[in-house]
Amino acid sequence: MESRILRPTLGLYAAAFLLFLYGPMIVLTILSFQGPEGGPQFPVQDWSLYWYKQLLGLSEASRVAQLPVGDSLLRSITLAFMTTVVSTVLGVMSAEAFRTRFKGSGPAFYLIILGMMVPGVLVGLGMALLSSTLGISRAWWGTSFVLHVVYTYPFAFLVMLAIFNRFDRTVEEAALSLGVSPAQTFRRVTFPIIFPGVLSAMLFSFTLSYDEFARTLFTAGRDLTLPLAIYGTFSVEIHPNIFAFGVLTTLFSFTLLVIYGLLMKRFTNRAARFAGQEDNG
């Protein structure tokens, strides 16, 4: 009786969920194949790869200016990469520190978490004011970079905290008692075991930084990052080349996810073995 109502309801919910999740992307993808004369809306005039060619500068004499994304794409990837490295290293180190309770660990925890709680626009604006007060010029690799780290580091930290929470300390103790130094123990025992977590922390940091908008808006200075550059083109006029670009970046992100998934699979097999170590004795 119950399932006769519950099942269709849940099915409907799931369908709606998927529709709203993928609908925008599907619409974008379809419109990216718009013909040269078509606009950024239905109907599709005729199917072509025109806007992809236009985007890559392969079509001659277009009525639409080329999308100014080349440099900003490079900037965004560089920035995301820098942020990933710094946030993940910080996240691993501080989560390691939080494995033992230390004086002031409570306040320190909330201070770290604050970075992802405070509204981005406010922090961005604050940073802009601060830098102009101090006479520091704003740049994506400076002021924005700092804010990206402040924003993504808590995510990396929380991921690593969860990983260490389930970490069996005796494995490290076993290494130490064999006469292995703490540094070597971390490198050869701890790190290989926590690596899936590190990978997740990196993925979080990268994607959050890659499409960060609010904090970057006020702090990037003259050279724009990708989200800012795209938004800049919106405010003039929208052409289907932006959709083509959207499809390409989605494919890029998807590739990252696949790499992540493959690496993760290799290591979770290992982790499953590790977890199985305690039972069936």
Place this chain on the structure above:
Amino acid sequence: MQHDLELISVGKTYSDGTVAVSNFDLKVAKGEFVAFLGPSGCGKSTTLRMIAGFEDITEGEVMMMGRNVTHLPPEKRPTSMIFQNYALFPHMTVRQNVAFGLDVKGMAKAERNRKVDRILDMFDLEPYADRKADRLSGGQRQRIALARGLVVEPEILLLDEPLGALDANLRRIIQNELKLLQRELGITFVFVTHAQSEALGLSDRVVVMSNGVVEQISPPRELYRRPATPFVADFIGSNTILRGRSVGTDGPAFGRIDTAVGLIDGVGPAGATMAVIPAEAFRIQPQHTPGEVHLPGTLSARRLVGAVGHLKVRLADDTEIAVEIGADRPEVRALQIGAPVTLGVDPASVTLIQA
């Protein structure tokens, strides 16, 4: 004489003031097998972890081979620890696990392989050398852990409930292996367990602990025969404990106390107030024998398990005591529930202690 391991009034107080262990004194000779025995939370594991260097020592000192190691980190101590959950490295094969300690120390490959091969052979592990530890049984995993801990040639091997995760059969097998191994290698073993049979069956000496305090340090037999404290009398074996008051001595070693069920003679200091009688020291006494302790009562329960009869006898003051006795004796077989019995005990097997 130099000891392999020496604990001098070692204690541990946590920063919140909780005392985990206090005044732990122990001298362990080279090649000795010492067990720490006690209920969970008694401080035995904490003490072992202080010896290993995983816990700070807040009072006292630990010496190893005559060297003060109190404040040395675990990797600088001549110890190796074996854990209950094996603590194998999940990302390494059996061989890599065993070779790890030597590998990190930068031992030449040829020598390392020789040592690893020898120890794998010793523990019958070569067939699994290139497998990950996950497909192996608990017993095999604990053998890997032992091989890994012993290949670095520690002076002292610390074992923290190493058999706790194994089933009874395997536990017995590995127990025997451990004993043989220890004799063969001549390495000092310090073994933590809450299982009496393990401590008493394996070790040369047992340290009984309760509430962070050492109750008694004795060879296993001595623990049975001469418990030193009420806790040990209650914890080890199956003893009858009768309280009373001291009524003087009878000879240099013997004392006498007056209990609710009569006068009891036994071995112990003057002023003792408690008589401890092992369940297997009782005899069913058809007639009065001079010099023996006599306890009249009635049989309240009888259970024969193989060759051993487990009897319950209710004494005059209503205390019920456990008696273990050979079941093939005719006087035991003839006993009926409710029948009056007189128990006799040789005073030499009665221990008097101060409560």
